[in-house]
Amino acid sequence: MEIIRVTNLKKQYGEVLAVDGISFCVREGEVFGFLGPNGAGKTSTINMMIGLSRPSGGQIVIDGIDAVKDVKKVQKIIGVVPDENNMYGEMDGFENLCFCAALYGMRKAEREKRAKELLEHFNLAAAGKRPFRAYSKGMKRKLTIAAGIIHDPKILFLDEPTTGIDVESARQIRELILGLKEQGKTIFITTHYIEEAQRVCDRIAFIVKGRIVKIGTVSDLLNDAVRGHKLSLKVSGSLNAIRGELETRFQNFRLEFSDENSLLITSKEPVALYPVIQWLDSKGISVYEAREIKPTLEDVFVKITAEKAKVEV
Amino acid sequence: METAIAFWNILKKDIHNYYLKPPNISWGIIFPLSWTLMQLVRSPGNVEIIELLPGLMAMSILFGTTSMLAVTITFEKRSRSFDRLLLAPISISTLVFAKLSGAIIFGMVNAFVPVAFAANFADLSGTYWPLVIIAVFLIALTSALLGLLIAVSAKEVFEAQTFSNFFRFPMLFLCGLFLPIERLPGILKAISFCLPLTYGTDTLNGAIRGSSIFNTSFNIFIMLMFSALLFYLCHRNIQRNWIL
Known part of the structure; x- marks a missing residue:
């Protein structure tokens, strides 16, 4: 069931169209990644969704509430962890959490109990009475995340959580993000770290220059991005002398030689390794390592941004 | 109830984090004290402390309130902790009132520091205290709203301080504190009638010294009008500048 629906969302700053009519939905209980290069429109989008910015056009519905008209209703059920650690430096960890809980109308006993629980959960109990400004970067980040979930929100927005x-x-x-997902929270995350998105996200949207260029599950995106199979071989002898012969013999493959002992085979079909090994062996060259190269989200990202650049040229 | 909890905690946080800091406490004491001494030293002949008191009270409120609110909000906006308040499920008005309340309380406390000093050297038995409190509150309210207006427009702390001075110093010299309004040249006199501090100081003069230019009700009415106008401008600018 979808919990967030964004339709034709636009944001214009003067002449600059930061978000150009994007549409997507987020399902309840999933970790949804929003990826894109700097200036792609990630923060502009998230700011409109959480009520820190007004859309120039389009619609945002969060848990059935119009997030443009009833922003305060939406803010009750969402938690936000901004890209900067914006807690109060002079207040200690416990006070910061209690203050954030008070902003959601939680009573004293309830907020103190919840603050203690979260400090324990985030391994910050020992630092609970230390001023926030004296925390390490990692501790600051953890406390900022704890503040984002102090009121037990249904949906959590995380902007660059590990930067x-x-x-x-x-x-x-x-691990905390995955733990929250296990508790049934819906998490909307923006990140620069593609590997991180691959690890924690169920679905990902790529945004480039204000437009969503690809959206899907991690495995769908990977399958779409690299159609074909890649195999890397390390050999004992030099391939230089038999390079032409090798290309003639295996015309179905695209062969790349990064050095005289390495060969990268790309094929539309799965690569049958035995004939290659056998042929190389007949030439006096032994294969001592064969490794399948799996595509990563980074490959997907590079491919998508390159395609987008080509279209614009 | 939830709104009241949020309101009280924002106010408590501001008082704890900003207003009760030693530099501000010392500012609240040293500033009125040094102004009193300066006035006593420079004035020819015997100047009565009671004559200085309304001006010193008005000045203490103006300087304390405008700068504190403008600087603290700009500082919070800069460190983005202000986003935390904007993201809370409370109305902008609740947030603004909580912020204003802290500044008003600080300004009112500042106003009574010169009174505490003056009580040792002057006879204040003729003072009409209810009116003093009303005047002090209205000066603090208009000064706080002015500070808020500056805070909404400024992006940096230094900008907030510069804007504060831009408003405060002309007000200080044109509201009748140093020169009686009747002795100001025509254009300056007209400007002085456009400043809320003029009416606040006049009300204080009436309540403490028993002499004022305008009728008390008129002064209060004008101060309320200034408050409403400043609140409207703040609200309009907040809608434009805080939620982009």
Whole structure:
């Protein structure tokens, strides 16, 4: 069941059309990734959805509520984690969480209980009485995420959740995102990190220059992006002398030689490896490593942005 | 109830985070004290403290309130913690009233610092306190709204401070604090009648010294009109500038 529906959404800043009539929907309980290069319109879109910016056109419906007309109703059921850690530096972690809970009208006992629970959950209990400004970047990020879910929202908007933090904290945050998904939360995430999106998202939309250019599940996007199969071979002898012969013998394949001991085979059909190994062996060359190259979302992203650039040229 | 909880916590946070900081407390004490001393030193002959009191009170409110609100909101906007308030499920009006309340309370407390000093050296038994409180509240309200208007327009803290001074200093010199309004040249006199502080100071003069240019009801009415106008301008600009 869809919980967010965006239809023909537009945002114009003077002469610049930052968001150009995009439409998509997000299903309840899924992690939806919104990916795109800098300036693609990700933050403009998220800001319109959460009520920090007014659309120039189009419609946003969140959990059946018109998010343009009834923005305050929507803000009750959403949590937002901005790309910057915007907590109050002079207040400690516990006070910050209690304050954020109070903004949602939670009573003192309830907000203190919830703040303590979240500090425990995010491994910040020991730092609960320390001022926010004294936190490390990873701790700041975790507290900002905790503040985003203090009121137990149905939908969580995460803008670049792991930008600028260390590997370990980023891993913890990804685990937290997956934990929230297990609790049934719907998560809308924007990120620069394609690998991260591949790990946590159920579906992804690619936005380039204000337009959604591709949308689908991670596996659909991967299948669409790289039609064919890739195999990388490492061999013991030099391929230079037999290069022409190899290309003539295996005309169904596209062969790339990155150095004299490496061969990359690309084929529309699955590559039958045995004839290749056998043929190379007959030439006195042994294959000591064969690896299937699987496409990544990065390949999809590069392909999509390249296609978009070609269309515009 | 939920709105009341949010309102109270925003107010409490502002008082705790900004107004109760040592630099602001010392500002609230040192500023009126140094102005009082300056006036006493520079005035020829014996100047009565009671004559200085209305002006000092008005000045303490104006300086404390406008700059504090303008700077704190601009600072929060800059650090984006203000987005947290805009994202809360409370109306913009509730948020604005909570912010204004902090500044008004700070301004009113500041106003009574000179009174506390003056009480040691002057006879304030003739003062009509209910009117003093009304005047102090209205000066704090208009000054806070002016600070809010600046905060809505400024993007940087230094801009907020510059804009504050742009409004405050002309008001200070034209509201009758240093020169009686009757002695101002024609154009300046006209300008002084367009400033809310003129009417606030006049009300305080009436309540403390028993002499005022205008009728008290007229002063209060004009101050309320200024408040309504400033509130309208703030609300309009907030809708334009805070939710882009």
